[in-house]
Amino acid sequence: MKDKIEKGDIVLVNKSGKYHNQVGEVSAVDYNIFFVKIVIVKLGNEQETFEEKDLQLQTKKPSLEEVIASIDKILEEVEQISNLPTQEQVELPNRLKYLKLDIPKLDKQLIQKNFDSIDKIFAATREIDSSASFWQEIDSNLEKISWWIRTSL
Template sequence: MNDRIDKGDIVLINKSGKYHQQFGEVTVIDYNIFFVKILIVKLGNQEEAFEEKDLRLQAKKPSLQQVIVSIDKIIEQVDRIPYLPAKEKLELPNRLKYLKLDIPKLDKQLIQKNFDSIDKIFAAAREVDSSASFWQEIDSNLEKISWWIRTSL
């Protein structure tokens, strides 16, 4: 794993004190007057500044390529949802394909609107039966896409 910490990565606080051993997401990268890398880490509903040496990388933000692969994996799972209405069964793969085409363009509003529609369709389908095994793969891939959208745009 690349140990360089970037915006959107999940880190563990190694520094002794109030936040020791807590996990957070890097939201801002800056440098102080001595060119020391300072990272703003979101911990719950607050943000704190740390030097890079006080953090340990736990998970890298998904790359653009990983997001595209996640969309493909979700498209493969759509046919496995037996109780998806006909309209959504047709609309969902199309929306996913458009999302796949829109992501490289980095148009935040378009991507977010499309993702929200996709998420809404899955939420409605999940209400009917959330116990099927394919939901685990769909949910993990949706989370990866959501993480990328939240931290990349």
């Protein structure tokens, strides 16, 4: 794991004071006039500015490779969904494959459109059968993809 804090990472504030031991997501990284790395962290509904030395990295945002691997895992799980309507049996794997091709291009609108469609299909399918064991795997991978989209584009 790289120790360099970047946009999208989850950090713990280790500076004493109002935000001590709070966990937040990095929303931006900048440098001040003395070339000290300044990190803007979203803590709940607030944004606060810290020096990098006041933060401890908790979780790195997913890499491009991890997101592609997550799409592959979801594709494997989709094969286990027996109650998918015929149209979704075709559309869902196709949209996942397109998303996998679109992500390296970093086209935000295309990626977001495909991801939203995939999310809608899963939401409708979940209403039919939400107890299946594959949902946990699908949900964790969808969350990883969503996190990458939110913080990388």
